[in-house]
Amino acid sequence: MKNYKFRLYPNKIVEVELNKELDLCRWTYNRLLEELNKAKGEGKKLKQNDTQKLLVNLKEDKPGFKDGYSKTLMRKLGVLHIVVADSLKNTSPDSLVV
Numbered sequence: 001m002k003n004y005k006f007r008l009y010p011n012k013i014v015e016v017e018l019n020k021e022l023d024l025c026r027w028t029y030n031r032l033l034e035e036l037n038k039a040k041g042e043g044k045k046l047k048q049n050d051t052q053k054l055l056v057n058l059k060e061d062k063p064g065f066k067d068g069y070s071k072t073l074m075r076k077l078g079v080l081h082i083v084v085a086d087s088l089k090n091t092s093p094d095s096l097v098v
Helices: 012-041 048-061 063-067 070-090
Strands: none
Touching (some): 012 063
């Protein structure tokens, strides 16, 4: 398998849009991680479908979501679940800090 690296030189308008999208992804990741931690503290287990429903609710609460790309946000959600699941496999439940 070959890997390729590309260097982008976006203009100012595209750079602003990319930064908005990155901020939205970062905010989404942190907010959903907070929800997973809250559910864990309450003894509940959130599945990916549950967090997808939360994502729909977040889109209604945060105006910036209307400008974001839903596929990017869904991918970020999938990455979050992979990270949490991997953490659970590699550590004891008592030492897990998500």
